[in-house]
Amino acid sequence: MPSETSTDIQRLWERLDAEERQLKLEKKKLREIWVKISKMHKRNEEDRAQFEGDSMLNFVPTETQIMLNVGGQVFQTTAGVLTKDKFSILASLCTENPPLEQDDDGCFFVERDWWIFRYILQFLRNDTLPRDSGLLEEIYTEASFYRLNSLRRAIEVRASTLTGKTGGSRLRKSRGGGSLLDVKERGSQPSRHYAEPFP
Secondary structure, rough: OOOHHHHHHHHHHHHHHHHHHHHHHHHHHHHHHHHHHHHHHHHHHHHHHHHHHHHOOOOOOOOOOOEEEEEEEEEEEEEEHHOOOOOHHHOOOOEOOOOOOOOOOEEEEEEEOHHHHHHHHHHHOOOOOOOOOOHHHHHHHHHHHHOOOHHHHHHHHHHHHHHHHHHHEEEOOOOOEEEEEOOOOOOEEEEEEEEOOOO
């Protein structure tokens, strides 16, 4: 009987030793994987920084005047304003080789809603947004078209603020994959206050 007990104990120790060795081996593999991931992240950050630096070199001087014909309405601004979100479509118009050609009046024509675009331009100039929730939804849709990620994030923050105040506003996913602003006011639909668009 004692010999059997000793054998069982020996087997138990052997199994525990084997499991310990396996755990050490797995920890070593995980450490190696983590080191590789860390190096990849560092390399990606370096590549991104270099790409952003190269992209900025292609922009015209910030004081360069840019004219846009948005849906028939002409807007005049500077490259510094339009390149605030450097990976947007608007910023690409301020490069040495823009994707669109200028018309005879020196304007880039964009077939979009000019009424909403004025709010976009206002945001790029001074970071302001209108208070109307329905208007924010339309701006969000246009921001997605122009690839203005900074504007989209700002609207999402504003939406979360509205949610905290009213309990009835939230961002919802649209069919196209973008986020829209749901507004459920008490007993009435929200109205647009175009007379006072900015806070």
